[in-house]
Structures are given as structure tokens and as C-alpha cells.
Amino acid sequence: MPTDVGHSSLIMSFLYNIAEVSPDLENLILGPFELPQQLLDSCVKFKQLQRLELRGVLFSTTDTILGDIGSLEHLKEFILEERKESPVDFAVSQAEAAVAPPMRNASTMSNLFPSLKTLQIVGTSDLIEKVVSGVTSPDLCELSITFTTITSNMRIMRRKKEKMESTVFILKNVIERWASLISVAVIADAGKTAFLPNDILRDLLLQPELKRLEINRFDISSIASALPEVVGEAYCSQLETLLLPVTNSVPLSRLRPMAMAWPNLTSLRCKFDLASWVHPTMVDPISHKLESLTVASDDQSSPVQQPQGSRLLKVAAYIDRLFPDLTEMEVVADDFGRQLYQHEPKWVQVFDMLRLLQTVRAHDRQRFRASYLTAAAAAEQLYDSVMVWKQQGSLTVTGISLPLFQQFFSSITPGTFGSPTVAYQTILSSVEAFSDEFIAVKAKCTPADAKGVDVPNPHQEKGNFLKLP
Numbered sequence: 001m002p003t004d005v006g007h008s009s010l011i012m013s014f015l016y017n018i019a020e021v022s023p024d025l026e027n028l029i030l031g032p033f034e035l036p037q038q039l040l041d042s043c044v045k046f047k048q049l050q051r052l053e054l055r056g057v058l059f060s061t062t063d064t065i066l067g068d069i070g071s072l073e074h075l076k077e078f079i080l081e082e083r084k085e086s087p088v089d090f091a092v093s094q095a096e097a098a099v100a101p102p103m104r105n106a107s108t109m110s111n112l113f114p115s116l117k118t119l120q121i122v123g124t125s126d127l128i129e130k131v132v133s134g135v136t137s138p139d140l141c142e143l144s145i146t147f148t149t150i151t152s153n154m155r156i157m158r159r160k161k162e163k164m165e166s167t168v169f170i171l172k173n174v175i176e177r178w179a180s181l182i183s184v185a186v187i188a189d190a191g192k193t194a195f196l197p198n199d200i201l202r203d204l205l206l207q208p209e210l211k212r213l214e215i216n217r218f219d220i221s222s223i224a225s226a227l228p229e230v231v232g233e234a235y236c237s238q239l240e241t242l243l244l245p246v247t248n249s250v251p252l253s254r255l256r257p258m259a260m261a262w263p264n265l266t267s268l269r270c271k272f273d274l275a276s277w278v279h280p281t282m283v284d285p286i287s288h289k290l291e292s293l294t295v296a297s298d299d300q301s302s303p304v305q306q307p308q309g310s311r312l313l314k315v316a317a318y319i320d321r322l323f324p325d326l327t328e329m330e331v332v333a334d335d336f337g338r339q340l341y342q343h344e345p346k347w348v349q350v351f352d353m354l355r356l357l358q359t360v361r362a363h364d365r366q367r368f369r370a371s372y373l374t375a376a377a378a379a380e381q382l383y384d385s386v387m388v389w390k391q392q393g394s395l396t397v398t399g400i401s402l403p404l405f406q407q408f409f410s411s412i413t414p415g416t417f418g419s420p421t422v423a424y425q426t427i428l429s430s431v432e433a434f435s436d437e438f439i440a441v442k443a444k445c446t447p448a449d450a451k452g453v454d455v456p457n458p459h460q461e462k463g464n465f466l467k468l469p
Helices: 008-021 039-044 064-070 086-098 126-132 166-179 198-205 223-233 251-262 311-320 345-391 400-405 424-442
Strands: 027-030 050-058 077-082 117-122 144-147 182-190 211-216 241-245 267-270 292-296 326-331 395-397 415-418
Touching: 027 039, 039 050, 039 064, 064 126, 077 126, 086 198, 126 144, 126 166, 144 166, 166 182, 166 211, 198 211, 211 326, 251 311, 311 345, 326 345, 345 395, 345 424, 395 424, 415 424
Parallel strands: 027 050, 050 077, 077 117, 117 144, 144 182, 182 211, 211 241, 241 267, 267 292, 292 326
Antiparallel strands: 395 415
């Protein structure tokens, strides 16, 4: 339900009427305009709500409404977007606070949202901390928090008795309380880049059930040294989407260990450092599922300083051998996906070369598939010839077919040869062996599901071609 300034009383009346007619309402959306506290009070009349979305809330007035919403026993999805407070808003909030119900005590505020599974908050670090600390549901699996303002007050973890910033305090609280998280998004939209320690990134990546992790506008200064340790421990990771902040570079050489650590990864965003990359002498291909690769812009150098084409081709080949199934490739300027190609000619070239390699591989695959289909047909023709020769007890070589038989018995001459002769026995055994090689290679290259078969000609590899007259 979209709301507008000046219509709060009308909307409240409407909600009260809905509460009487349909008290079992399960889904309610309010916003994205100003949502005064009196309007929010009407939300808690729907005791069966399972999804509540509030956009444009001023929560600096009182904790009462937050506590009332949190007491909704069936609420599974809560989306809260706090509106930044203007001077007029501040005056209104002070007036509302004067007539608001008494503040809830700490014990009441810490027993909220018992059935919550999805939580999305856009607001100050104080609001986020208040809501996250109050959630009691053990089944929270999706969490998205966007910090619009980060307070400078330090927090102290009671168990460890160490001081930390509010963002770190909140994330440590999340990590310690919920091991069943499937999706986590942490965004700093406070006008500046926030700091995130390596151990927070490590603990998030090692969540056993996590499938999606997104971190935006955070500075992880030692991310290059943190990843190797994570990679070594993430052997059973379920991670499918990893969107790292673009404020810090990761050496390109880390790409392969990352691929090995997260075999289910289908989407990756990262800022890679090409300057220190040394092309390995041998890169064994791996069959990885990655489909989308987003690279952050880090190149502000002049065209003269750009890496040579041969080096970029090696980068493209390196990525292609790791991720043969890539379908989406792009270059972005920041965490929010803004594209800035003019500053990244090198990555544009790499991706162009990568697409060329994929095209060449696709053509080779089609050619080898044709070879796979014809391999059995060629073997069948030769097996049939051997069967006919055995039934006849002889074979005939003419001037036209002589070049064919010379491949199997070099001293053969035109004529008819019976079963007791050396020529007959040598040709039959050689033709059978030649056919068996086709079938053996085909069997070796056929996967269990018989899909994606790629079979080379076994005799072509040896430089031995079957020449037909």
C-alpha cells in the first residue's frame, strides 16, 4: 500500500477497517513515504501477518512500536527502511515522543521476532543493532543490512570484553547466533567506506549453509592474505554467489584456489590485480560451474602502460581453463554495478579474447561430436567387411582397392587370397584391430550420461589416416 504525506489519517482509518473485515491478513506493505508512529500502530492489529514491509519509518521516537511488531508470532519476513531524519522530522519525532507509550524495558526488547526467517534493514547502525539483537528466531536464513549512518560509539562484546565498532559488533553478533544463514548482504551506504576486519569476512565465508554473500562499500585491507586461509578451510562450502567489495584487489593467482574452494560458485565479483600476476607454466583445466564473472575497475594507467596483447591473451586463456561455462562477463566501476569501460581497456580486451576462445572451443566440440558419431559407423563398415571375407574364405584385391589394403599389408599385390595365406590372415587381423581402436576410444570418451561427448580420431593423433580410393 503506497502512502503519501498528508494522508496518514485516511490510511489509518482504512487499515482499521481492514483489520475488522480481514483480521487474518498475511502480507502488508507500507511506504515509501513518511510513516508516522500512529500509522505503524495499526500494523500490529494484524496478528497473522507473515510478511511486513515498512519503507519510510522514523524509528528514533520510541521502541514501543518495534516491540509490538516483534511480538507478531507468525511474522517470517520483515523489511524495514528507515527514512533519514530531517530537521522537520526531528521536531515531529520529539512531539510524538512526548505522547508516546513508555519505552519497553531491555528484557522485553530482547524477545522479538520468534518465527523470523528473512530480515532486511536499511537504517542507522543503532537501529540495525537494536533489531538484530532483539531477534530470537533460531531459523533466520536471509539477512540484508544497509548502514545509512554508522555511529562512532565503540561496543564491547561481553564474552570477550573487547572494544569494536558498531558494524563489527553487529556482524559478530550475527555470526555467533545464526549458523543456518543462506544469504547475507552487508552494505555501507553512509557516504564513506567502512572498515571490515579479515576475521569477519573469514567467518562469513565459512558459514556452513551460506549460498550467497554480498559485501559493498567495505574496506578489507588484507583481503589478499585472508583468502588463502579461507580457501584452505572452505572445502565443503555451499557458496553459489560471492560479491566481494571492489575497494581492495585480490591477486589473479588466487582465482584458481578460490575456484577449487567453492566448486558450486556460479557468480563472482572481485577486483583482481594483474600487475603482479605471473602466468603459470601449466594450468590444468577444471570443470567449474561459474557462469557470471564481474571484474572491478582498477586501471587508471595510460595506453602506453597497458599490458601487451600476448599477456592479456594468457590471462584470457587462464580464466577460460578455469571457467569454461562462463556466459556473463562485465567490468564495473564500483560495488553498485556502474560500468566505466573507458578506464578498463585491458579487461574489455581480456573478455573479448575469452569469448573468442569459447567460440573456437565450441567449433571444435561440434567437429569432435561429428567424429564421435561417425566413429562407430566407420568401425561397422570394417567389421562387416571382415565378416564377409570370413564367410567367403577369401578376399580380392584389385588395382583400385590396392592402396586401401597396403595400409594393412604393405607387400600386398592385386589378386585373390584364401584363408590359409599370410596376406589374408594379416589383413583380417589388422582391419579388426583398426576398428577396435575406434570403439575403444569412443567407449573411453563416453560419459555416464552420454552427454557432451568429445571424441578425437585415434588414428589422426598418430598421424595415420585411413585413405579410401
